[in-house]
Amino acid sequence: MKDPIIVIGLGELGSVFARGFLRLGYPVQGVSREMDSAVIAKAIPNPAAVLIAVGEADITQTLKTLPQEWKDKVILLQNELLPRDWKAAEIDNPTVISVWFEKKKGMDSKVVLPSPIFGANAKLVFDALSQVDLPSFILDSEEELTYELVRKNLYILTTNIAGLEVGGNVEGLANEHAGIMNAVANDVLDIQDWLTDSSNERTRLMSGLIEAINGDLAHGCMGRSAPARLTRAIGFADQAGLEVATLRDIAEKHL
Structure with missing residues (x-):
């Protein structure tokens, strides 16, 4: 059985990625605002990946309180994101996707452009999006x-x-x-x-x-x-x- 993937933030975008991961055969553990990620990290210390899908307003606090054992598995997707943001949280090499599709409640995802991805888990993200018919591509460099x-x-x-x-x-x-x-x-x-x-x-x-x-x-x-x-x-x-x-x-x- 595959190691689970943690999805922090269960809004529209987080749900799209979770569906893709599930279709690839990964168990998905969601983490909502009310849940203590430190408790979950004790139960799942070595997940396949940790997707952080909270909004821009919550990203700084989420990264600040992220369990240490998850920091080398992080996938980020926020708007207004830059390297200084993850470096400030002592996250060295996250996987990052610039999301170019829009997902709102009650509507299908609307694609503007294929979404570029970079990092160790880029292939995982690419494969998950392919499962839900969303185009993406993997970048070659930072x-x-x-x-x-x-x-x-x-x-x-x-x-x-x-x-x-x-x-x-x-x-x-x-x-x-x-x-x-x-x-x-x-x-x-x-x-x-x-x-x-x-x-x-x-x-x-x-x-x-x-x-x-x-x-x-x-x-x-x-x-x-x-x-x-x-x-x-x-x-x-x-x-x-x-x-x-x-x-x-x-x-x-x-x-």
Whole structure:
């Protein structure tokens, strides 16, 4: 019998992955907010993998309290995720997937792009998603993973924050409000450069942003998390001493 897989966070995304793991023949142990992961770790000290599927707001605390015996088995999938986040929690080599499908209650998963994966358990994640007909691919290097994470951040933050200003969907944003989209994107990339301590490839990233927009032209710009994302971005900009004038202008009007 295969070792079990732990799934921390049993929302829409966690449930998609759990179904894929089950179809591969792995027992799945879910961990909800009310459960003590330390108690479960005593019963299952050596799982095949530990998928952390909590939301962005809960990821820092979840990583902070993760049982030590699970830290070398971690799979991460959050938006706004970067290497600094897992390194701060002393997790050295997690498997990471940049999720490019949307799953909401009562609807099937909607794919924007194939989801890139990197890490020791990349094949496991790829196989699990294949079981539920979701496209993904395995990356060759940590550098490519950083690019993919920054690209996802660029897409999420640009469309959400620009959406506070102009509303509508991503097709309208790209075609009718390219000026505000590009101004927000440049501010977002200033922050991403600081967060990754590197000069990210802006031309490639902007092409990647347009590719993602074209993947689902009807995707709404402004999700419920948009104000919180803008607040977080401004907080990082303040720490870094960045001007991000467009983000600050939008914040003055909409926060």
